[in-house]
Amino acid sequence: MTMRPIRRLPDHLVNQIAAGEVVERPASALKELLENSLDAGADKITVDLAQGGIKLIRVTDNGGGIAADDLPLALDRHATSKIASLDELEQVGTLGFRGEGLASIASVSRLTLISRQEDAAHAHQILAIDGRLHPVEPAAHAPGTSVEAVDLYFNTPARRKFLKSDNTEYAHCAAVFERIALARPDVEFLLRHNGKVVWRLPQGSRAERVAALLGQDFIQASLPLEHVAGPLQLTGFIADPTYSKASRDAQYFYVNGRFVREKTAQHALRQAYRDVLHHERHPAYVLFLTMDPAAVDVNVHPTKIEVRFRESQAVHQFLFHSLNKTLSGSAGNRADATHEPTATATDSTMPSPAMSAARPSMPPPARGQVFVQQSMPLHVAEGAQSIYQKLFDGVREEERALDRQTGTPRTDLPPVALPESDDGIPPLGFALAQLHGVYILSQCQEGLIVVDMHAAHERIVYERLKTALDHEGIPTQPLLLPVSFGASAQEVATVEEHKEGMTRLGLELAALSPTQIAVRAVPQWLSDGNPVDLARAVLADVREFGLTRVLTERRNELLATMACHGAVRANRQLTLVEMNALLRDMEATERSGQCNHGRPTWSRLSMKQLDELFMRGQ
Numbered sequence: 001m002t003m004r005p006i007r008r009l010p011d012h013l014v015n016q017i018a019a020g021e022v023v024e025r026p027a028s029a030l031k032e033l034l035e036n037s038l039d040a041g042a043d044k045i046t047v048d049l050a051q052g053g054i055k056l057i058r059v060t061d062n063g064g065g066i067a068a069d070d071l072p073l074a075l076d077r078h079a080t081s082k083i084a085s086l087d088e089l090e091q092v093g094t095l096g097f098r099g100e101g102l103a104s105i106a107s108v109s110r111l112t113l114i115s116r117q118e119d120a121a122h123a124h125q126i127l128a129i130d131g132r133l134h135p136v137e138p139a140a141h142a143p144g145t146s147v148e149a150v151d152l153y154f155n156t157p158a159r160r161k162f163l164k165s166d167n168t169e170y171a172h173c174a175a176v177f178e179r180i181a182l183a184r185p186d187v188e189f190l191l192r193h194n195g196k197v198v199w200r201l202p203q204g205s206r207a208e209r210v211a212a213l214l215g216q217d218f219i220q221a222s223l224p225l226e227h228v229a230g231p232l233q234l235t236g237f238i239a240d241p242t243y244s245k246a247s248r249d250a251q252y253f254y255v256n257g258r259f260v261r262e263k264t265a266q267h268a269l270r271q272a273y274r275d276v277l278h279h280e281r282h283p284a285y286v287l288f289l290t291m292d293p294a295a296v297d298v299n300v301h302p303t304k305i306e307v308r309f310r311e312s313q314a315v316h317q318f319l320f321h322s323l324n325k326t327l328s329g330s331a332g333n334r335a336d337a338t339h340e341p342t343a344t345a346t347d348s349t350m351p352s353p354a355m356s357a358a359r360p361s362m363p364p365p366a367r368g369q370v371f372v373q374q375s376m377p378l379h380v381a382e383g384a385q386s387i388y389q390k391l392f393d394g395v396r397e398e399e400r401a402l403d404r405q406t407g408t409p410r411t412d413l414p415p416v417a418l419p420e421s422d423d424g425i426p427p428l429g430f431a432l433a434q435l436h437g438v439y440i441l442s443q444c445q446e447g448l449i450v451v452d453m454h455a456a457h458e459r460i461v462y463e464r465l466k467t468a469l470d471h472e473g474i475p476t477q478p479l480l481l482p483v484s485f486g487a488s489a490q491e492v493a494t495v496e497e498h499k500e501g502m503t504r505l506g507l508e509l510a511a512l513s514p515t516q517i518a519v520r521a522v523p524q525w526l527s528d529g530n531p532v533d534l535a536r537a538v539l540a541d542v543r544e545f546g547l548t549r550v551l552t553e554r555r556n557e558l559l560a561t562m563a564c565h566g567a568v569r570a571n572r573q574l575t576l577v578e579m580n581a582l583l584r585d586m587e588a589t590e591r592s593g594q595c596n597h598g599r600p601t602w603s604r605l606s607m608k609q610l611d612e613l614f615m616r617g618q
Contacts, residue, residue: 023104025163026053026152027172032101033147034180037061038187039095040145043203046190047177052169054152054160062144065117068124071136074113075128077103095258095304102147108156109149114141130155174198178213179259182252182286185209210237210286214250218243218284227322231292232315234322239284241276241327241594250284255296257288260307265289268316272323275462275556276591277598289319328590427587428602431579437571440579447606453574453582454567455595460585461525462563462596465506469555474506476521482510485532487517487539494543501547505562507538526566534565560596 023029030053037045040063050056066074077100105111106128116123123141127134153160163169170193177199181189185206191199201212211219221243226235239250253265273283297308309315428451429444440451468474487495495502495509495517502509506523519531526534541558542550550558568574574582586592586601595601611617 023108023152025172026057026169027176029053029057029101029105029109029149029152030059030173031176031180032105033057033059033149034177035095036101036147037063037145038180038184040064042144043186044188047192049170049173049191049193051194052166052171053173054163054166054169056148056150057152057173058146058148060144060146062142065120065143065145066113066115067117068120068136071113071115071124071126072133075102075106075111075126075133105147105149108159109152109154111150112148113145114139114148115145116141116143118143179252182209182213183254183257183259183288206235207237214284214286218250222284223326225287225322225326227318227325229318229322231295232318233290234287234319235290236287237285238287238323238326241273241283241598242600243284244277244281244598245284246281248282251282252286254288255298255307256290256293258298258304258307261305262307262309264309264312264316265319268319269323272320272327275560275596276327276594281598289315291315426584428583431576431583434574434579437573440574440582442579442583444604447604447608447610449602449604451583451586451602452595452600453572453579454570455599456582456586456592456601458563458567458595459592459601460582460589461566462560463589463591464525465523465559465563466556468506469504469551469559473504475524476503476506476508477524477527478508478521479519479527479531482518482520483531484512484516484518485535486515487511489514490543491536491539492517494539498542498547501551502538502542504551505538505558507535509535509539523562523566526562528568529566534562537561537565563596 023032026049030047030049034045034047037059040061042061042063044062046058046060048056048058048060102111102113107130110130111128112125113128114123114125120143123139124136125139125141126136153163174191174193177189177191181187181199181201185204185208188203189199189201190197199213201209204212207219207224218239219237222237222239224236225238227233251269253260253262253269255262255265269283269285269287277283295310297310298304300306300308425445427444429442429449432441432443434453435441435450438453440453442449442451465474492511492514495511499509506521506526507519508521510518510520512518517535519535522529522531522534538558538561541554541561545554593601605613
């Protein structure tokens with residue numbers, strides 16, 4: 001085959017090739033134009049689309065404008081006013097900087113650029129068709145710039161065939177518009193599609209802009225966040241885990257005002273939610289990370305959707321700890337809860353069942369007051385065996401023993417007094433009854449609280465297992481009579497190989513024969529569970545992943561499984577004392593608003609909701 005001689009490609013063909021990377025679809029062109037408007041200092045931007053942006057994209061702003069002499073240069077490839085040196089590139093603070101956007105759009109559309117600077121007598125315009133420029137002409141236009149791209153990909157039919165339907169392309173354009181509008185509440189935005197107004201967003205606060213675009217439900221279910229660590233600042237809103245989504249369409253992460261998808265950040269955010277979110281659900285958030293521009297490389301992707309952090313590990317830790325602190329600080333509160341965050345219970349904050357019950361009784365209340373069950377005992381009789389007490393007795397002694405071994409008291413989770421109402425009513429109120437052996441009904445200051453006792457207990461056990469494993473290991477409870485069960489050769493081999501290591505998990509297992517395993521001790525807080533089921537679950541995880549991975553990467557998954565085995569089961573009858581002890585422990589436990597699988601542990605019906613249910617006052 002005869003090879004052709006090497007030739008330089010024509011400029012318009014070069015631009016069309018480049019447009020394939022920069023302008024993948026109408027939404028890509030819209031993104032470039034919106035970013036140009038923001039970089040020009042505009043505080044009012046209007047977007048008009050027709051047929052999903054395929055027929056028309058017009059962006060009009062009131063920014064600084066372009067001088068008449070610079071209009072042809074604005075459509076030239078790699079021409080920009082935003083950077084002039086490598087130093088400026090490495091510390092770029094604008095959204096655009098390559099000078100490729102307008103040139104790429106002009107090469108695949110019929111483009112009209114009209115602009116006027118504030119001190120200019122009138123505007124000027126330039127037309128570009130198929131990348132070829134027409135002479136600059138006078139035009140009528142207010143101060144600012146208008147860019148109109150008509151018939152996108154009219155000259156590259158092969159590319160146009162890859163576009164989807166008008167509705168699909170419009171959905172992509174709307175997503176780009178919303179991402180950019182979310183980041184700039186100080187800018188007024190207007191979006192019209194096929195002549196109809198879709199979004200009219202006035203200037204306002206960040207919360208107002210988020211509520212307008214994501215809905216009031218998101219704001220009501222979200223936790224405001226603001227953390228600073230040296231040059232890193234993180235602000236925004238993270239949704240309560242109960243607001244989780246089936247897809248990632250409610251995840252907005254910005255670096256220095258730029259919407260990005262970055263693997264380090266995504267991993268950190270996912271890790272922060274892992275304890276409170278079902279594995280098939282996705283968290284919702286709007287987060288803004290501000291940092292030194294020199295510490296992040298935004299020049300790693302044609303569309304600038306990806307960035308690279310210079311200190312990725314530091315950013316990961318900052319993001320994880322910021323979200324983890326906010327989620328933990330919610331202390332199990334749902335978005336509709338009224339009490340303030342509390343820390344995980346420690347020695348001085350963990351109430352015993354007796355202490356929880358030792359509250360003075362109150363006379364029958366008037367309308368609107370809280371009634372404390374008169375029959376609730378004021379003390380626990382000596383020798384009484386409480387199901388809940390058996391599960392948790394000894395935790396304070398174990399923690400004190402740990403302090404003696406290490407020589408230092410625990411300070412990572414300082415005791416925090418639980419907030420109460422003016423009447424001394426705790427946030428989750430006092431238990432009234434148990435419903436079908438599954439739910440606890442509790443009367444609180446605002447109305448009625450319904451608690452899923454298994455889910456709530458599961459979270460409490462899980463948090464205690466994590467704390468213990470992070471220190472000296474999970475304390476064991478020897479069984480009065482060891483329990484043996486038939487085992488496979490793989491299970492027996494796992495016990496023999498990892499027998500010592502599994503004591504850190506609170507399990508003491510022994511291989512009695514090639515087909516028999518004995519359970520001699522179980523984790524202290526799981527002594528009421530089924531020891532055989534627990535042992536099999538742990539052995540399965542250790543056999544599949546190895547003990548080292550189980551104690552590191554898969555620690556939380558295994559502890560969640562163990563907590564589920566040990567949590568109080570449905571149809572277990574609890575006394576009022578035990579129910580109130582569970583409520584008090586929920587108030588003092590991190591993330592107790594969700595079980596280990598991300599399901600809610602409690603819900604509240606306010607008096608207003610109850611009155612509406614029975615049409616009172618109507």
